[in-house]
Amino acid sequence: MRIEAYDLGKRFGNIWALRNVTLNFEGNVVAILGPNGSGKTTFLTILAGIRYPTEGYVKVNGFEPYRDRFKAVRYISFMFEKPRLPLNVKVKDLIELILEEREDDGEGRELAEKLNIHEFYNEKLYALSSGQAQILGLWVSLACHKGLVIIDEPFAHLDFQRAKALVDIIERRGEIIFSTHVPEEAEALADYVIILRNGKVQWAGLRSELFSRNAYRIYPLVKKHKVIETLRQMGYGNIIDLGLEILVYGCSEEDLTKLISKKIISGFRMGGIKYAYVLGKED
């Protein structure tokens, strides 16, 4: 899919939820990463065509979704967080109705099995837990749909088995834009990452670009201050204490491997996304 945004902004009253968003990229799985209140959901709702921007524009595969609503509704499926519905309808009846209406050739039913929906097949919609409602919302968005899928915080209420199934689906399917506040989710799934903070793009680019930096997340085995001290002695000054882990920039893998063999740290991993997310700037 191709996304092109120019000076995109959305204001609610006096508050700009999104401002000066300019992007132009092609991606298969796109993650919009940011803390709560960063404008992720607002951006997604404009991309889905259900909200109008206050200024600027965004095009999805060449069309502005909020202007060409008919096309947008058909081409873009969406699921926003907290999809709990006060409806007196059984999950089974909803699924059967959708399968019939979308003329399912077996794909929708297979997806329902993968997501383990049969576990709550006879429940009514109003009685579903957050996780069950989320799974059902995902199914409604993905089943028999060939176009773009927009998902707000897809892993928020999922247990690990369903999260695993969803990862498989996202990896196989593509053409998905999802939001998250967890860098690991963006890191694991997206080929293009947009980091938002206070309604502005903090960083945007290919995941490979973030991985190509020498930023690492390291996991201490001894007291944290000792690890930081050792890193400083090795000549690394760009160190951020993240609580359970330490982020270090401009470091070599060889030096970190040495720290493992000295039993100072238990391991490390590439942390370009976390670095951009935490620092709020590119470098």
Add this chain to the structure above:
Amino acid sequence: MRTSWVKKIKYATFWHVRYGLFDPLTFILISIIVLALYFIVTSESEATIYHNVSLALECTLLPLYALSSSLYLIRDQRVLLFEINMFKDLRCLYISKIISFVISFLPLLVTLSLIGTLFNSSWIILPLTVKIITYASLFASAILLKNTRAALLYLATTYMIVPLSSLVVLTTIVTASKQLIDPLFSVFFYYVSPITMVEFSKFSVIPLSKGYIIALLMSLVIISLSMIIFERLEYDISE
């Protein structure tokens, strides 16, 4: 994979009608309305029958029935967004809501028509049909509010309070000033109180049949305009 719009409307209408419209409360309301009409047409004198049908049906019982149907079909924006995502067609979803609303009146219309025909009051069928269409137009505009509480306030006013006020105003105009109701007011009254206008049409400069045609045309215009607006609305997911 692309489903035709007729098929989409069919499934969306089925979704609305099958899962909620005809609950036990609906049938209790139908029974009460039918009983009310039965008592009026069998025990009232000719002179008061129109007035009492208007008071009992147009100002009290029908609005309650219309409210119960409307409020099922106008949910919060999360449900609306879910339905948009489910059927993937804004226009089909809108039309299906209007059709479902009209369908919800069919059992009532059939039963009241039967009672009217059996007890020499078949005149009720035409105003009742016009009333349902004007209700549908008010319902169509209420969909745009995207909120059950706002819709309740708007519909309680337009379904119940406006017809009740119209009855009072019309009675006052006719008894106190004995003047003919001017065209603009007549159109308004034919639209908001078609059943009441059966009694007052002789005081209007617009005859009953023309008044009904105008009310139907107005309803169609409102339904069409509401559809255009519905397709352009902005939706809020934070509700």
